Amino acid sequence: MNKPENSAVIEAIGLSKFYGPFAAISDVSFQIPRGQVAAFLGPNGAGKSTTMKCLTGFLAPTHGTAKIGGHDVLEDRMAAAKMIGYLPENGPLYAEMTPQSFLKYMGEARGLKRQQLKDRLDYVVEQCALGGVYGKAISKLSKGYRQRVGMAQALLHDPEVLILDEPTAGLDPNQIHQVRDLITRLSETKTILLSTHILQEVEAIAGRVVFIFNGRIVFDGTVAEMAAGGDMEAKFRELTTTAA
Numbered sequence: 001m002n003k004p005e006n007s008a009v010i011e012a013i014g015l016s017k018f019y020g021p022f023a024a025i026s027d028v029s030f031q032i033p034r035g036q037v038a039a040f041l042g043p044n045g046a047g048k049s050t051t052m053k054c055l056t057g058f059l060a061p062t063h064g065t066a067k068i069g070g071h072d073v074l075e076d077r078m079a080a081a082k083m084i085g086y087l088p089e090n091g092p093l094y095a096e097m098t099p100q101s102f103l104k105y106m107g108e109a110r111g112l113k114r115q116q117l118k119d120r121l122d123y124v125v126e127q128c129a130l131g132g133v134y135g136k137a138i139s140k141l142s143k144g145y146r147q148r149v150g151m152a153q154a155l156l157h158d159p160e161v162l163i164l165d166e167p168t169a170g171l172d173p174n175q176i177h178q179v180r181d182l183i184t185r186l187s188e189t190k191t192i193l194l195s196t197h198i199l200q201e202v203e204a205i206a207g208r209v210v211f212i213f214n215g216r217i218v219f220d221g222t223v224a225e226m227a228a229g230g231d232m233e234a235k236f237r238e239l240t241t242t243a244a
Contacts, residue, residue: 007070009034009083009161009191015054015064024050025215028064032208037187039206039223040195043240047215048195049089052165055193056086068161085159089166089195091150095139099130099149102138103156110157124152127182143170151179155186162186164194168201180204199232213240 008031015028025047032038040048053059055066057073057080066073071080094102103124107117125131128148133141138149147170154162167183168176183192183205196202202209202223209226211219218239219226226235 007034008032008067009069010038010055010163010193011065011067012051012055013065013067015051015061015066017050017054017059018062023215025054025061025212028212028215028217030210030217030220032191032193034191035187036208037183037192037194037206038208038210039202040193040210040212041197041199041202041226041236042195042212043197046212048212049165050215051212052086052163052193052195053088056084056163057081058086058088082157083160085154085157085162087147087150087154087162087164087167089169091146091153093138093146093149095137097138098135099125099138099141099152100134102149103152106153107156112157120156120158124155127155128152129178144172144175147171148175151182160190162190162192162194164192166196167194168196168198176201199236203227203232211239 010032012028012030016026017024028047028051040051042048050059054061055068055073057077060074068080069083071083073080097105103121104117107120112120125134128151130148130152133145138146141149151167154164168179171179180201183194186192206223209219209221209223210217226232
């Protein structure tokens with residue numbers, strides 16, 4: 001049965017992750033509907049990366065459930081994984097490989113066939129502007145170019161859902177602008193959750209804000225609501241001070 005167009009595609013249901021007595025996240029719940037770009041906002045150490053790792057199946061929550069497209073990430077791992085393109089904050093790359101060999105390897109691991117793989121490689125190399133370093137060892141690339149390689153692997157299998165952890169980390173202003181433009185274009189056909197603590201990114205590309213602080217959701221609303229009064233920085237400080 002087909003799901004309705006406005007159904008939740010990304011779901012966090014009471015997610016908690018404990019390390020001994022320490023709660024990295026506690027009872028985190030939200031839903032991202034199809035076609036929405038949502039910013040997962042919060043200061044460093046708030047629990048953004050932990051939540052994203054639970055949503056993508058890289059980390060098992062202590063309590064709660066994560067679903068992608070209705071698939072339980074732990075119980076139906078392969079079906080959920082097919083739908084997700086994931087860019088971790090510090091994406092694991094094989095330093096001795098080139099972007100060309102790495103992306104080809106990742107495409108084959110994803111089950112892409114010869115012509116489909118070629119077409120997708122051409123697409124991500126163009127979209128992520130990797131042509132100039134395509135044959136250079138990843139170990140020799142700048143942090144910005146490594147980030148682009150990570151973005152390319154997230155896009156390679158044309159996923160319905162993108163989960164991006166600090167996608168502009170390490171990029172210069174021109175590269176940040178290019179990534180924002182790319183995310184805006186991708187939002188026409190994909191559901192996107194991206195974490196950041198950069199308020200300009202939120203205003204530039206998102207329609208929704210989910211704000212986490214000390215492992216708990218403290219705000220969930222539109223960008224306009226977050227920016228009420230014209231000062232998102234003031235709202236940021238208010239949320240973190242009030243929650244603390």
